[in-house]
Amino acid sequence: MQTQNLAVHPELQLTIEKAREQNISEERLAVLKPLIEYIQTKMDQGKEVNLNFICTHNSRRSQFSQIWAQTAANYFGIPALCYSGGVEVTAFNERAVASIKRSGFRVSSKGDSNPIYLISHSDDKEPIKAFSKLFDDPINRADQFAAVMTCSHADENCPFIPGTEKRIPVRYDDPKEFDGTPEEAERYDQGSMQIASEMFYTFSQVKK
Template identity: 70%
Template sequence: MNNILNEKLESILSLEISEERKAVLQPLIEYIKSKREKEQAIRLNFICTHNSRRSQFSQIWAQTAADYFQLAAQCYSGGVEVTACNERTIASLERMGFIVSKHGHSNPIYFVLHTEDSRPINVFSKLYDDVINPHTGFATVMTCSHADENCPFIPGAEVRIPVRYEDPKAFDDTDQEAAMYDERSRQIASEMFYVFSRV
């Protein structure tokens, strides 16, 4: 991790996770453990409606946590509609210390790195079954209630695990915008690090 991200991680790892949230996360922990014990690939596809906020935070923090604990997991994200990764999401990731480069315009691809020499995490809005996402042998992790309720079947998924988060979109264009995006980012980070620490 780079220095800024390391500093942020210290405070993130000190966040308390409630017993209720630990229970929500337990099926994800069990899935990863099971795949690891069987020496099978660990693939996680995080899904929310627009693939622009919560699923992107989840993919990036889960991949970062997996790399931190040196677990060979591959983390993806997708949606049920294509929009663009929200610029507020990217701004929050930059405040956390990630190195981000932007490529393209209407639905840009962002390369997100946690160290200068790490493998880039490719971030852009796409459908859950986009060609770059896994089509068999993966866990679907539903990060929003709308997608969870309106997308009842994900082809190829071995399991479907709801890990829902509140949408920071509610604070767009308010004076709380940056703080609430960072709060959601930190929550997701703390939970993904908890998940991978338990494996």
């Protein structure tokens, strides 16, 4: 079990502590096992760990996953590079951005139709750059990576992803269905918390 290796922003630390207290079902532990094994194998081989979290629009779930996975990797001192992408370009959904802010990340942005967000989790690490892009965008690692499929549509409609070493389904429910409802913020935060808890569990299991 890994211990904390990085000081994060105080507000974010509280969210992380809550995430690490969440109960993860046996069913979800089984889903996460191939991801843990992939990361551990790369570590044991002394090779780079590159993870590309993919959903259709690179708008909500894959963004949450990239941000929380990179934060967890840095938190535990695991040298992983986490990316995200989709099969269509839209924008990092503003509701998901708002949820990330509520979690304690410090966020700045530039641009209009598809803004580039800088997501800061620690004063000691460069911010995570987040914007909607294709999975093979130049900013993402082009080869020797695991494609982590975070939605059923992308998983079922992308039978081949060039450059990937392993395809790992880790699907999440889409909070989009609650857009414009009184439950909107709560549902986005619940989705983000689930992903946070599972990414922190995943990286806590990796032996350096």
